[in-house]
Amino acid sequence: MIDLPVEFGPKMLSRSLRLRPALYDRLLALPGVRSVAFSACGLMSGWQKTGPASTPERPAQKSDYTRYTYVTPHYFETLGIRLVAGRAIDETDRAGAAPVMVLSETAARTLFGGANPLGRMVSGSYTFQGKSAAQVVGTTSASARAIPMPSRSTCRFPSPSSP
Numbered sequence: 001m002i003d004l005p006v007e008f009g010p011k012m013l014s015r016s017l018r019l020r021p022a023l024y025d026r027l028l029a030l031p032g033v034r035s036v037a038f039s040a041c042g043l044m045s046g047w048q049k050t051g052p053a054s055t056p057e058r059p060a061q062k063s064d065y066t067r068y069t070y071v072t073p074h075y076f077e078t079l080g081i082r083l084v085a086g087r088a089i090d091e092t093d094r095a096g097a098a099p100v101m102v103l104s105e106t107a108a109r110t111l112f113g114g115a116n117p118l119g120r121m122v123s124g125s126y127t128f129q130g131k132s133a134a135q136v137v138g139t140t141s142a143s144a145r146a147i148p149m150p151s152r153s154t155c156r157f158p159s160p161s162s163p
Contacts, residue, residue, distance in 0.1 A: 020072075037075040040159060041068060052126045053155055055111050060126045066107060068124065070159040076102075076140060086118045086138030093158035099134035100158065107153040108139045122155065 020038060027036045041049040049068040052060030060066075075081075076088045084105060093100050101122060108117040123133040134157065 024072075035074050035078040037078040038072045038159060039075055040070040051124055053107065053111060053122050053153070054125055054128045055120060055122055056128045056130075058111060059128065064110065065153060066110075066124075067154045069154060069156045071156050072159045075156070082141040084139045084141055085116070086136070088138055089156065089158045097158075100137045101134040102138040102140060102156045103136055104140055104154040104156075105142050107155055108136070110153050124155075 024036050024038070027033060051066060051068060052064060053066040054060040071089055073088070073090050073093075076083055083102075086102070089100070089102060103111070103117055103122070111117065111122060112120060117136045117139060120136050121128075121130065121133040122136060123129045125132065134155075140156075
């Protein structure tokens, strides 16, 4: 799993989009490598993006701490994060496709209580904004196979630079 810096601006993002497929192929070809994924603001990152998360039924609370991570396909497999329900981010989740997200169990519980979050909408604002909302397509366990993970509220979105 590689956490490359988030690059802002069209020129820098374009460079990143060109770099990632070649890097992905080269890493996957290394002996012993079974899975490769990229993330921005991910588990191995030196920085985090946090913010509010709301649903049509529940505005974000000031005490909420929601971490946003942008991931490529195979992220959960690469880190050994178990999918509890639904599906992971995959190759169909690209720019122009319907916006989706995968929630940690903690985020799902915070936002939906005991209700099933699959198919529900979440927006990254204090009050729900349907135009910027993403559909929940999966939930994950709060721990990884080899990396201790705090039980925190996390929303994972498809990276615009999926290989």
